[in-house]
Amino acid sequence: MSGIAVSVERVSVRLGDYEALRGVSFAVPEGAFVAIIGPNGAGKTTLLNVILGLQTPDNGTVTVFGGHPSDLAPTALGYVPQVKTLDRTFPGHAIELVVSGIRRGWPWRISAAERAIALKSMERTGVARLADRPISKLSGGELQRVYLARSLAREPKLLVLDEPGAGMDVSAEADMYHLLDAYRRANGATVLMITHDWEGARVHASHVLLMERGLAAFGAPEEVAREDRLLKVFGYAGHQAATHRSNADA
Amino acid sequence: MLDVFALETMRFAAVATALVGFVASYFGVFIVQRRMAFLGSGLAHAAFGGVALGIFLDAQPLITAVPFTVAAAIAIVWLRERSALAEDTVIGVLFAVAMALGIIFIQLRPGYVGDANVYLFGSVLWITRTDVYLAGALAAGTVCTAPLWGAWAYASFDRNLAKTDRLRVAWHDYALACAMAVVIVVSMKIIGMLLIAAFLVIPAATARLLSHSFRVMTLLSIAIGSVTPVFGFFLAHAADVPPGAMIILVQAILFFAALAVRKRS
DSSP states (O other): OOOOOEEEEEEEEEETEEEEEEEEEEEEEOOOOOEOOTTTTOOOOOOHHHHHHHSSSSEEEEEETBGGGGSOOOEEEEOOOOOOGGTTSSOHHHHHHHHHHHSSSSSSSOOOHHHHHHHHHHTEEEEEEEESSSSGSSOOOHHHHHHHHHHHTTTTTTTESSSSTTOOOOOHHHHHHHHHHHOOOOOOOOEEOSSSOHHHHHHSEEEEEEEEEEEEEEEOHHHHSSSHHHHHHHHHHHHHHHHHHHHHOO | GGGGSSHHHHHHHHHHHHHHHHHHHHHHHHHHHHHHHHHHHHHHHHHHHHHHHHHHTTTHHHHHHHHHHHHHHHHHHHHHHSSSSSSHHHHHHHHHHHHHHHHHHHSSSSOOOHHHHHHHHOOOOOOOHHHHHHHHHHHHHHHTTTTHHHHHHHHHHOOHHHHHTTHHHHHHHHHHHHHHHHHHHHHHHHHHHTHHHHHHHHHHHHHHHOOSSHHHHHHHHHHHHHHHHHHHHHHHHHHSSOOOHHHOOOOOHHHHHHHHHHOOO
């Protein structure tokens, strides 16, 4: 075992004329809980796509548990995409979405064993009562928790989440952090999560990755969330919002 | 009304129509859910270019139209994957090129416009035993793709999610586009190029309005796609109008009825 879950070395990505990532390097230890933060357009989702093997970098290398991202066994990966990218017109039920994570295909029929696994996972994220509800009738927060149940059902060793708290109320978001933290500790899993929630990142994450197309900082939350860095990356308003939250908390 | 089946040609046409209706409505669920309806329209135009090539070469049009349309389907998917162009732009360019070639091929063989009209508007009178066998083979081939339903449905739901599960989404895109191409070519004689895109889309769109599960949508679409052509065929015979147009109208009536039911609920 390398001890490094995700290694990113001098990665650059251009999307057309837009330079989404510029020479990004960092290494995530196994078992870490990494909050990826940064303003809109900082390259957070592009970075996740590179780590997931969905985007090939123009330069640099990425390894996940020592191998190429596409070599990672699908069951070792739990991915929670942004809910806003989901096609809500798709005719499916919440439990089918969860079972699709177990089966790696959309289910024609759900076996009793699959239903039991799916319901157990949905119980953990508090959405078991929504199992037979159509996807189109779930709220954004409910859908996020269904997606989370889908990822946890396969008990992955790497969880990658793109703004999982979007659409959740404060209580549900706090529950999600506790659930992720508990899962990580119990399974030795690594969590990478894009978030705009500074407070959650500061309290729950073991590492914060601050992005601004390139890497602005990577390290312990208290070290990364320094005023000069926040001011540089987020500008005055973002810095005020972040420090206000921290002061209110202290 | 059953006297319509007194003629062998009519029997062939009814069976072939029901078979291609089954196939088109099955693939239609993926086309509708992936918002690929314009691809059906584009491939129909490309198929016309292939038919015209057959007429120009004095060959059986289907022999040239199948590879021609499959090549167009592969080119569209390839360009969509490899270029920064949107799919509708790629389709818009390729179908215009295929149509332009078709017009030139036909112009170079004056006196053969009759054949071209069959493929443009459809005609049951031209359906042969070979066409029925072809439609049967197509239906059998479609049944053989059933194990891919889960992967195609999954990629229709979320391409990136499917990719992270290491599904070969691009390969499935090619397979689906090629299947569409073959369906379109085989259905052209019956429905006609001008209406074939609707034939692919309307049963699935109707089923979509009435379903909360992709499985039910698939079964309902197949039921609508297989049965409505037979009704349309009878009505067309009674009204003495082209069957392709009547089939589309029957399907459209069901679609609007489903829309009304959906709005009420």
